[in-house]
Amino acid sequence: MTFIDHRLSEDVSAGFRGGPEWSTAEVALKSGVSDHFQRWSMPRHRYQADYLELVEAGLGEGIVNAFMAARGRLHSFRFRDHRDHKADNVLIGTGAGTSAPMQLVKLYTFGPATYARKIVLPIASTVTVTQNGSPKAVTVNASTGMVTPTSAWANSAEIRWSGEFDVEVRFGSDYYPFSMPIMRVTECAIDLVERKRP
Numbered sequence: 001m002t003f004i005d006h007r008l009s010e011d012v013s014a015g016f017r018g019g020p021e022w023s024t025a026e027v028a029l030k031s032g033v034s035d036h037f038q039r040w041s042m043p044r045h046r047y048q049a050d051y052l053e054l055v056e057a058g059l060g061e062g063i064v065n066a067f068m069a070a071r072g073r074l075h076s077f078r079f080r081d082h083r084d085h086k087a088d089n090v091l092i093g094t095g096a097g098t099s100a101p102m103q104l105v106k107l108y109t110f111g112p113a114t115y116a117r118k119i120v121l122p123i124a125s126t127v128t129v130t131q132n133g134s135p136k137a138v139t140v141n142a143s144t145g146m147v148t149p150t151s152a153w154a155n156s157a158e159i160r161w162s163g164e165f166d167v168e169v170r171f172g173s174d175y176y177p178f179s180m181p182i183m184r185v186t187e188c189a190i191d192l193v194e195r196k197r198p
Contacts, residue, residue, distance in 0.1 A: 001195070004070060005143065007078035007166060008192075009051070009062050016082055018047030018192070042117070045081065045167055045194040051187065063188055064178070072174035076195040078121055078166040085167075087119065089160050095131060095153030102153075104145040104161055119165045120145040120197065127163035168195045 020043035028034045051063055070077060093102045104119040104127075124140040129147055136159070137150040145165075153159060172191030179187045 001170070002075050003143070003168065003195075004075050004077040007080060008066055008169075010080050010082075012049040012051060012082065015050050016047070018045065018049070018081060019083065020045050042196065044196055045169070046172070047079065047081070047169065047192040048189065049192065050189045063190070067171060067176060070171060073171050076168050076170040079169040079192055081167050086162075086164050088162050089130075090162070091158060091160050092147075093153075093159045095155055095157035095159055097152055097155045099149050099152045101141075101146040101148040102159060104147060104163075104165070106165075118145065121166040121168055123164040123166065127161060129159065129161045131157045131159055133158075168197070169193060170195050 022043050023039035025037045025039055026034050027037065066077065069075075087104070087106045090105065090107055092105055104122055105116045106119055108115045108117065120143070122140060122142060122145050124142040127138075127140045127147070129136045129138045129149075131154055136153075138147040139150065140147050147161065169192040172193045176188055176190050
């Protein structure tokens with residue numbers, strides 16, 4: 001599988017569905033008590049997107065082109081999660097007087113519990129990084145989500161970021177039929193599955 005660094009059309013119709021999926025195992029004991037175990041260390045996102053009323057010479061061709069170039073499920077590409085694609089002033093680390101790169105993350109907090117999601121496909125032009133609240137010049141790797149300062153991070157400084165990001169996905173099937181409710185207009189509903197990198 002290779003990664004095609006290009007975003008699938010954002011013009012999905014109303015009814016877009018998608019989000020994170022976890023895998024949890026439940027073990028029932030003889031006493032009737034059950035225990036739960038986490039199978040995955042991180043969630044996998046899944047999406048169902050409807051592309052409706054696509055004109056013959058426009059978006060319909062774009063979806064077909066993407067499907068053909070990606071060889072169905074074989075290759076992955078960028079996708080905009082319309083519900084969750086922004087980070088706002090998220091803490092990513094503490095400066096240690098070095099120029100070591102830091103990984104962009106997004107934090108999800110519920111009471112005392114927090115999950116840190118690694119962001120690997122930031123939109124570089126939207127990324128801003130601050131050091132103790134002041135802008136910090138960095139270079140952004142748009143295919144890994146690592147940010148490297150142009151000068152060393154200050155000791156004990158809070159490093160935060162804001163910006164937008166995509167999700168790396170692949171088609172969920174090797175076959176997607178297009179329908180034509182009226183002449184020269186096509187429609188298609190597709191499934192997308194997040195690709196988790198090793």
